[in-house]
Amino acid sequence: MSEQTTSNRTLQGRVVSDGxxxxxxxxxxxxxxxxxxxxxxxxxxxxxxHDETNECGIGDVVVVEQCRPLSKTKTWRLVKVVEKAx
Numbered sequence: 001m002s003e004q005t006t007s008n009r010t011l012q013g014r015v016v017s018d019g020x021x022x023x024x025x026x027x028x029x030x031x032x033x034x035x036x037x038x039x040x041x042x043x044x045x046x047x048x049x050h051d052e053t054n055e056c057g058i059g060d061v062v063v064v065e066q067c068r069p070l071s072k073t074k075t076w077r078l079v080k081v082v083e084k085a086x
Contacts, residue, residue, distance in 0.1 A: 008065040010079065011047070015060045023074060024051045026064055049076035059085030 013028035049064040061083040064076040
């Protein structure tokens with residue numbers, strides 16, 4: 001069998017909740033062009049991510065990567081903290 005290397009999908013977003021143990025909620029914003037008017041509109045998605053060491057706080061900018069399902073809603077894992085909240 002040949003080994004396949006897959007690069008996991010990564011997203012960057014802001015932590016909006018850290019109340020759960022070893023879990024965070026990350027708000028990911030993206031800009032999409034309106035199909036008729038052409039204006040760029042902000043769209044956002046919330047994802048639950050696994051934070052093994054509970055190092056994140058609300059307002060931190062983080063990078064998360066997709067992984068196997070860890071629970072019913074968690075399919076993302078914390079990679080690194082880009083910027084700590086002030």
